[in-house]
Amino acid sequence: MKAVLPGWEVIKIPERGTADLLNQSLRSYDEAFFLTLHGGDILRPEFMEQLQAWSQELQDGDGGIVIQPRLSFTMRTQNATQDCAVLWRTSAVLTGTCPGFAGRNLLPFDPLVLYDQYIRIRHAYRWKMVSTDDYIPARAYPEQPARNPELEASELMPIIQRCRTLEEERPEALFSPVISVVICTYNNADYLPWAVRSVMAQTDPVWELLIIDDGSTDATPAYLDTLQGDPRIRCYRQQRNEGKAACLNAALQRVRGKWLLELDADDWLAPESLVRLSEVALYSEDSGVIYADHYEWTERRSGELVFRGVKKPPEALSRQWLLEEGPALAPRMFRVGLLIKHNGWSTTVPKGGRLYEDIELLARLALEETMRYLPLPLYHRRIRSGSMTRMHERLYKPWSRSISAEIR
Template sequence: MLAFILARDTPPYLYRQTERSLLAVLPGIKIIVISTVQGGDCGEQINNALAASGEDWFLTFIAGEIVKPALAGQLEHWLHTGHSDTAGAVLDDASGSPSSFLPEAPVPRGPVLWRKEAVWSGHFPGFPTRSECPFDQYLFIDKQHQVSQKWKWRPLREELLIPSPLPPPPWLKEPETRKWILPLLLANDHDDETVGHDSHRQPPRISIVIASYNDGAYLPWSVRSVLAQSFSEWELILVDDGSTDDTAQVIRRLSGITSRIRGLTLPENRGKSHALNQALREARGEWVLELDADDWLAPGCCAELLEGAEAMPDAAVVWARHLQWQERANKQLVLRSVSRQAPVMSPEDLLIRAEPLAPRLLKTAVLRELGGWNTAAPFAGRLYEDLELLLRIARQSPFSFVPKPLYHRRIRSGSITHRQRQETFIKWESWMRDKLDFY
């Protein structure tokens, strides 16, 4: 049998401690340590090992845990009693509810024993890779919840393991991260079958649009956040803006999850404004919600924004606060801040702040009346296209503000806006002020 120890970037002595205790209890077991050293993808490492293995069952541990001798007898009994309808075994919880493992443990625990067949089921077969879930500390609990939609779990006694003694480092902000990420991971995916939605007959309320240029590695996580929405009357339009990576293949795969996801492939890269305008032509919703390919939505985002729209019927834009996550060199995400913007009062206010309004729900009729995103702006609509559009809308329509963080922004040091902002924004701002005739 295989056993995986999730070490991530913890000190080596922790996983060696688990390794020694495990070998003492199960001497013949094959142990694989899963690490993020040199940018390793934990989910991918496990999936590769499972694909090469002929075993039907495997074990998972967290670095630093100590395995007690009673585990051997428990496993032998469990495997020989026959549980063909179960995905594996969890610690002392016959229901298999993930929530029972979350409150106290430094890292969410998840199951001990897994059936490989169950792990390969669902929309995202295997353990989530970094593109499907960039928070690898929740790797096991995430997959447990996915599997729980169609499989059952059986209990193992709680005293079989001694938890890891080392809490996560403070800079990782684990309690805050858990607060914001677990609701998304533990949400149910809403597909056509679960909501009874016929995307070809009943127009959606919201058209969510993602334009991607060479961001195929980020799309699955962004799309997961759409599937997790508590509000179900949406469609998702994915636009491949002439990418040279695997974006087209990723979009084809994601479009197969539900008929409410559609993909558009553009023959060449002409910039974000052009790509968004192509999606606008296809949008059937009363509202358009723009989602960047490397960002994601909170589960209640669509529902809360629509409540904001209903509270101010003449608003053409509904927006809310967001959280910012810094992407480190190894692709690990660290919570940086929660935006604290006050409601926008005027076009001048928007331009002076020059801050992203994310999320932003835009009235489709107003977008079409204004001609969509401006491809004739400086830099061909590749930079500041969101702010330019919002400034045009603000001159004629009010904005509605929802004072809650409903969107997650990923801050990447290599993004085009980050690299070029200092040298381009002054030029763009000057053009914008002349256009709006502020002076």
């Protein structure tokens, strides 16, 4: 790079905290364009001359140039910025409703920061697409490992693409949804926006989202204020922290859908989750609960997510198995009428519904209600070291014994 682009300032950005470091670098940047490359990319001597020629052809309505290796130029997939060098128009990056690059609260994986920005700019500007033999991406070498797992790209890119589009084209009227998605959150401002984006990006647009803020003291209320423009999203705030069961019951009183789907604030839905669950619900008149498989991710202290595979629950759930195993059943969707019949989530059990409220409810329902299993991974579960369940694992066995005595 130093030989091919003499005089250019080179800033090395690690793949941790990518957006924050990019935004920090741009605060004092006063040039019209900047170039991003990936570690391991190679530039040949002729690249500089080509870049100057392409730049001179740019018009005011162009957001920048996507520079692809010639061999892949005919394969213009939505993976555009992952294997490409990009010349960005600085003003296009720093303007709009969300100026700058999206942080970790909007994207769980740092390597997708550039792709997210590429999609946002695409709604307001044109992209100039070029190819050259003088740019060789790191991925051209077989021994170079892929930056992201295949699942990460295939699952997250549709969410980014659809969500960015829908942010620009918000609906004008409310719908009568089949499914009401409910997020109960407490001090999860660093995770909540991505969960919301996964709902907004659903292939089935007929949904409503209820967010119950359980007295958060972080930036959650400020973020919820930004969602007021979408009539499908309704936000409510508990005056004090009351626990998960109380929040879910507050949502149950307000939902308009026939089914209630729980979504934890630090998890997210696969793009086709609602359409698949709606299809099953249509033919499950005798069922009170629908559940499916999920992808599992472990979050390291650095914030990196490590894929742990697809988790499959049993096709039949018994009260005994639920209480003995204490499984993480996600996604789980309940018929609203059935929840009302059973008085929702209990706040009188041990721990007051702040812990294991899902297991308690499922164990009660397993005694008399039909539960339908859908063998598809439709949910992404993030396991954090600081989660309530992780911090109180030792409490589960005594809690389970006391619940077993109550539910017979």
